[in-house]
Amino acid sequence: MSQTPQIEPLPAGLVHEPLNWLFAEHYRHRQLCRLIERVGTATILLREEVEEILAFLRQDMALHIIDEEEDLFPLLRRRCLPEDELGPLLGALSAEHRDDIEQTQTLSTLLERALIEGQPPGHDLETQRLFTDFALHERRHIALENAVILPIARLRLTPQDLHALSTRMAARRGVFLDRSDVALPLDDPDRSGAMP
Numbered sequence: 001m002s003q004t005p006q007i008e009p010l011p012a013g014l015v016h017e018p019l020n021w022l023f024a025e026h027y028r029h030r031q032l033c034r035l036i037e038r039v040g041t042a043t044i045l046l047r048e049e050v051e052e053i054l055a056f057l058r059q060d061m062a063l064h065i066i067d068e069e070e071d072l073f074p075l076l077r078r079r080c081l082p083e084d085e086l087g088p089l090l091g092a093l094s095a096e097h098r099d100d101i102e103q104t105q106t107l108s109t110l111l112e113r114a115l116i117e118g119q120p121p122g123h124d125l126e127t128q129r130l131f132t133d134f135a136l137h138e139r140r141h142i143a144l145e146n147a148v149i150l151p152i153a154r155l156r157l158t159p160q161d162l163h164a165l166s167t168r169m170a171a172r173r174g175v176f177l178d179r180s181d182v183a184l185p186l187d188d189p190d191r192s193g194a195m196p
């Protein structure tokens, strides 16, 4: 990819602040939404942007959903008090994650075909709507998580929970956090603090 990426990289320092890390990921998802709308409604093929979206959907978006489904949401279910009434919302957000996985596969297929054919992916209004609807739903999902899920997590998760969350999210990306909290990439023990 020769042009400057439209989606900013994640700051490495956030590896020890899992809730800020998730918040920063949501900001990057908003950048993804802008890119998806632009590419999906363009009348020419924006090849580099298409490649950036495909890479983000395959890696960053997929990992983020696993971070929430396998780590953040189970921790919240364990720590939240009945008066938080979080169960139904977590259930609804999980259903949206399942939809996201399905829709990202549809978009990825359209984007891959566009690259092969050298044509814009949103070739008619109906196809363009798939891209704009995805961005719309994703923005709503992020807004809800930022407004409700992350504030409750800040309130209820213990320092041990946060450490466990950091460790698992980092490990998912090939970064090992040792006991002294120094981030060591698994494939290079001499480098510290880097995110892949």
Ligand SMILES: [Fe+2]
Pocket: 065, 068, 093, 097, 141, 145
């Ligand atoms: Fe989510």
Ligand SMILES: [Fe+2]
Pocket: 026, 064, 068, 142, 145
């Ligand atoms: Fe999220």
